[in-house]
Amino acid sequence: MSKPFVIAVDGPAASGKGTIASRLAAHYGLPFLDTGLLYRAVGLDVLTGGGDLGDAKAAEAAARALDAGRLSDDAALTSGDAGEAASRVAGFPGVRAALLDLQQAFARQAGGAVLDGRDIGTVIAPDAPAKLFVTATPETRARRRWLQLTGRGDPITYEAMLADIQRRDERDAGRGSAPMVQADDAVLLDTTDMDIEAAFDAARRIVEAARAKHGL
Numbered sequence: 001m002s003k004p005f006v007i008a009v010d011g012p013a014a015s016g017k018g019t020i021a022s023r024l025a026a027h028y029g030l031p032f033l034d035t036g037l038l039y040r041a042v043g044l045d046v047l048t049g050g051g052d053l054g055d056a057k058a059a060e061a062a063a064r065a066l067d068a069g070r071l072s073d074d075a076a077l078t079s080g081d082a083g084e085a086a087s088r089v090a091g092f093p094g095v096r097a098a099l100l101d102l103q104q105a106f107a108r109q110a111g112g113a114v115l116d117g118r119d120i121g122t123v124i125a126p127d128a129p130a131k132l133f134v135t136a137t138p139e140t141r142a143r144r145r146w147l148q149l150t151g152r153g154d155p156i157t158y159e160a161m162l163a164d165i166q167r168r169d170e171r172d173a174g175r176g177s178a179p180m181v182q183a184d185d186a187v188l189l190d191t192t193d194m195d196i197e198a199a200f201d202a203a204r205r206i207v208e209a210a211r212a213k214h215g216l
Contacts, residue, residue: 003214008124009132012165080161093176189202
């Protein structure tokens with residue numbers, strides 16, 4: 001029996017991994033999970049409940065009470081504050097443990113799935129036949145996110161966005177629990193000099209090579 005057709009897409013913030021992953025899911029007709037939204041929802045739930053993002057117990061409680069069904073309907077999850085909150089709470093082992101089963105169950109679907117995040121290829125779906133690590137320079141990623149946020153009216157400077165990206169990179173890569181790292185068998189895709197069409201085409205070719213290798 002062949003492996004489920006799981007595509008794991010990891011990488012830092014604003015690298016293009018979310019757009020690439022969602023387009024791969026549409027292209028192959030697979031269910032898609034943006035795991036970052038789970039952590040964004042937990043962070044926002046802590047804040048809206050009057051809690052402290054540095055309180056591990058409050059964050060874990062929010063993770064265990066999370067209603068994953070609301071993720072696609074909450075526009076607040078794409079805000080800059082939600083991204084910062086997600087990066088804060090994602091470092092707590094209790095939060096990651098609380099969300100682990102949900103993510104792994106999604107990845108185990110019989111027909112396969114596409115997941116993007118920071119630890120998909122290393123922790124959530126280490127046996128995924130197709131793994132990508134999508135990245136770009138911090139300056140490029142900051143500019144992308146700055147254009148996205150200012151385009152919808154968020155008052156943030158490019159310099160502040162760059163500092164935020166660099167801070168999140170350091171936090172995500174340096175945490176003790178499931179740090180952001182490229183899996184040994186993941187293919188690196190640097191999108192610094194690519195538009196989304198070129199990046200998607202490169203990602204599709206990487207996935208096709210993995211499909212051929214595993215006979216999927």
